[in-house]
Amino acid sequence: MKFGALQRRVKRCEQVMAVRLGETQDHWNVLSQVWRQGWSPLRIVVVGLAGGFIAGKLEVPGKVNGARWLQMVGSVSSLFASAQAAFASVVAAQAAETADDAADQVDEAAGPPSAAAARPAARPVAEPELREPRPAEAATEMSER
Structure with a gap:
């Protein structure tokens, strides 16, 4: 068998497996829902x-x-x-x-970045940078309440 034919065969088997996996998950979800509802x-x-x-x-x-x-x-x-x-x-x-597949599709659809998108956006100076409090700050806030 030629390499291209083997690749097509493997791709087809992967597609069949993906469809069967989806069907199995759907059936499992239905079974678990019916099982939970059945236990009155x-x-x-x-x-x-x-x-x-x-x-x-x-x-x-x-x-x-x-x-x-x-x-x-x-x-x-x-x-x-x-x-x-x-x-x-x-x-x-x-x-x-x-x-991952969706991210790859988005990257492919976006295409190469334009010159305007390559430049970093200027951050507004008036707004302070939001960050998570450090553990000591969080503990102090909690203890003061």
């Missing part, structure tokens, strides 16, 4: 009671005690938290990439 207070109570009943019936004395159940619940909750963090990092990476 009544359903939470019913699931808690049913889970407690099942845990009480399945518990074999001495083998599965309350500490084991708490450990399992903690493990599952950390699993969900890490999955949410991974998804958030993927979304953040895509947002950063989109911002």
